Amino acid sequence: MAETPGVVRITDVAALAGVSPSTVSKALNDTGSLRPATRARVREAAERLGFVPDAQARSLSARRSFTVGLLSTDSAGRFSLPVVLGAENALVGGQISALLATARHDPVREQHHVRSLVARRVDGIIVTGRTTDPRRPIQVPMPVVYAYSPSQDPQDASVVPDDTAGMAAVGRHLLSLGRTRVAYVGGRADQAASTLRHAALAATLAERGVTLVGEPLFGEWSERWGRLAVDLVLGDHSPGEPLPVDAIAFASDQLARGGCDRLRDRGVRVPQDVAVTGYDDWDVMALASRPPLTTVDPQLDRLGQRAAELLLAAIDGRPAHGTELSPPRLVVRGSTAGDT
Amino acid sequence: MAETPGVVRITDVAALAGVSPSTVSKALNDTGSLRPATRARVREAAERLGFVPDAQARSLSARRSFTVGLLSTDSAGRFSLPVVLGAENALVGGQISALLATARHDPVREQHHVRSLVARRVDGIIVTGRTTDPRRPIQVPMPVVYAYSPSQDPQDASVVPDDTAGMAAVGRHLLSLGRTRVAYVGGRADQAASTLRHAALAATLAERGVTLVGEPLFGEWSERWGRLAVDLVLGDHSPGEPLPVDAIAFASDQLARGGCDRLRDRGVRVPQDVAVTGYDDWDVMALASRPPLTTVDPQLDRLGQRAAELLLAAIDGRPAHGTELSPPRLVVRGSTAGDT
Known part of the structure; x- marks a missing residue:
């Protein structure tokens, strides 16, 4: 099904775009000052070649891990997993990877997961639960969005089914x-x-x-x-x-x-x-x-997608507050x- | 529920164990030559303080990402998600994080996910599917174990329900x-x-x-x-x-x-x-x-756990080959x- 991936190098992209490798890096990481036309040319070249940047290198240069934690406390997963899948779907579009952490309704395990996600330097965390009852917030030094189970703290960002x-x-x-x-x-x-x-x-x-x-x-x-x-x-x-x-x-x-x-x-x-x-x-x-x-x-997948959008906005410095209602369908x- | 995590530093562990921070690093990463008693003392101190190593730093020093990809091609998830949860459960015990990638039975999306997991330098990948029919293997430069849906290549490691x-x-x-x-x-x-x-x-x-x-x-x-x-x-x-x-x-x-x-x-x-x-x-x-x-x-959770065990063994240089049957229960x- 697949050729061995990873054969396209940053120098290939640079050659096709007619720029230096460091310009490619700036263009793809949205750093430095480049003309929009240059940025666009690099992106086009990267896309044409199917270039996948080395995520660890990207992470070190951009001071972001491009990784988000998905913390679920639902052992059965009947309601939270569609939310998780919807979120993961939205994150992939933004080149963000999703770290899955399932706590199975066990507070000790949840605490372990939270520490682990923090140690991984995730850019943000989506918390889901098994009911629509409000839950205690987690305390972490990065943005959090609560999906399906809202946070008890009205200052937090939550998305719940309407x-x-x-x-x-x-x-x-x-x-x-x-x-x-x-x-x-x-x-x-x-x-x-x-x-x-x-x-x-x-x-x-x-x-x-x-x-x-x-x-x-x-x-x-x-x-x-x-x-x-x-x-x-x-x-x-x-x-x-x-x-x-x-x-x-x-x-x-x-x-x-x-x-x-x-x-x-x-x-x-x-x-x-x-x-x-x-x-x-x-x-x-x-x-x-x-x-x-x-x-x-x-429409729990849409709810999960919306939570991912709110989280990405918060990571970009535009946090939301309060509970947003996600529309259902008869x-x-x-x-x-x-x-x- | 949580205090802000990450307040325990490597120097705290070093002080409690009576060793240098670099010895702590060697002890926790299983690198360098240390006396077993020293290693044990450091681990005990780290556990007592609830020390969580910076995963990025750990990754750079150990040349491993301590991350595994969970690639699912099941859109409903009825069968693959218990497998995924079982695997995630087993990985957490080994301090390994799980990157979730769901392809929803879409080969283009699966290919994108595979490239992304490779770019993330995951240590290995568990592939699950929605049926027990054999599937085409993925081509990646790290160990892979197939769970629930076996690989068509008998040289690959697969775990399927018996x-x-x-x-x-x-x-x-x-x-x-x-x-x-x-x-x-x-x-x-x-x-x-x-x-x-x-x-x-x-x-x-x-x-x-x-x-x-x-x-x-x-x-x-x-x-x-x-x-x-x-x-x-x-x-x-x-x-x-x-x-x-x-x-x-x-x-x-x-x-x-x-x-x-x-x-x-x-x-x-x-x-x-x-x-x-x-x-x-x-x-x-x-x-x-x-x-x-x-x-x-x-017992799909056990099947997922077993797949995680085989993957961790393969990452440690002990790969399995062929299809292993996971026992059911009447x-x-x-x-x-x-x-x-």
Whole structure:
């Protein structure tokens, strides 16, 4: 697949561009004072030849390591890894390498990783976590951006999924289908992903004078709880009787998938009798569900990309402060939209 | 959570150990000729103070970067990321940092990543992929170990999951339960994960004179295909009639989960009438399935750790050649074992 790389030397670039090797170095490292035309000519020559500068030499001349740390505390990686991959994707475009450091929710290990990244003289660090609950900031002498799990310090730069916008889109979608008897099923009651989404749904329905049916139900993030919650919502309803709801909004695709299974077990048709929505657009849940789930894609790769952009800006001396919301996307499928 | 790291200097370690800073450097970098007792005293002092050597300086003095590249070509990451995390885990123990490079099944991007890792002077590279099918080797001037996806070159070092052992364990388990009318459902027919597992199951049953029921069924890696395959196995069987099989071995948990759903839809009891097995021990599938799946855990984190060990040995001048099989583990749950 590959020829042995590294055969193109700085002198080759210099020869093609008609300049000295030190001018090549200045042009590619953005140092020294060169005419823009010269800089452009060198870059063109470097690109044409596929020149890859020696990263260690580049690092010593520019006083930057062109390396960023990606610190994850998520053992499963279900949410943080798409963020990490999105960030890595954005960094590659900027010729930045990504050092991966996974702490698996272990503070001692995290501390070790932080020290190691500092010792490596990374230019900055992106910190991701396994929930959207705020986390303690790390103390390091370089820029940090928090992605998915925001920092508890409002002066830090954080990028989090806009769950309020996501669940508001779900609420408007259900209203547009004429559904007005909506129940809400969350995951763990102590987590922002459960409570924020509940508040957003209730507020969106309230704008049209609609109140949620019953209290919000909180439990755990599992299909099992999704099935149980359906039993709580339906009570001792028998087939043929009027249903207490015409829609159930679940706070995750796992919950919604369990919910669909239980509704089918009990002879309730989705979406004809009860529309169902999930959250996460997790393909193996949302697409395998019967019917496939209408859900919210938090676009975690874009969130990771945005975190990388903010970090690169901070490294360039333009730090951001506060929490930025990353936009989600409603994905409509058969669990609300009829035959699919 | 953290004090600002990096405050302990090499002179602090030297003072505590009662030696010169250059002796500290030699002791920690394993260079020069020191008495073992001196080396031990320096290491103890460094550990006590939590001294983290400047990685760039360490790198220049030792002519090693103490950095390894983790090259993944898997866009979803379902299989390669556990491998990557296992490798990263093992590397951290050896004070090695991991540069993450994800190519998303794009050869041009992979080539860019390979050049970039070479330019970074990584000490070695672990290459992972999204299937167990052999892949083309990369050409680089440092050691490489292939994990999960083996190299097509038998002289390279590869670590792959031992699918033959995994499916043989399934076969023996089914025989131990007295099941002898076993059907096999694979994923894509052109992939080793489908064909190797079929061959292993057939061979294991044959040792006891048992033949698989019907031809192996191949399709796609989805729950949908798992459901369809059950219809193909059962044919126009009606509840109450004798069943053509007493077990179905699926080549993945997704397939098995779809299979369980369809068996239940058709009034067939799992495991009383038909035992079901999956493969992968993918928690969100295996545990959410009704009943939970007996399956094979390929222990991908251990596979990644082993790849890291082989790479570190190769960096130390002890390269391995050929393909090493990483052992799986049978996990017994309700889909074969009765009430769970």
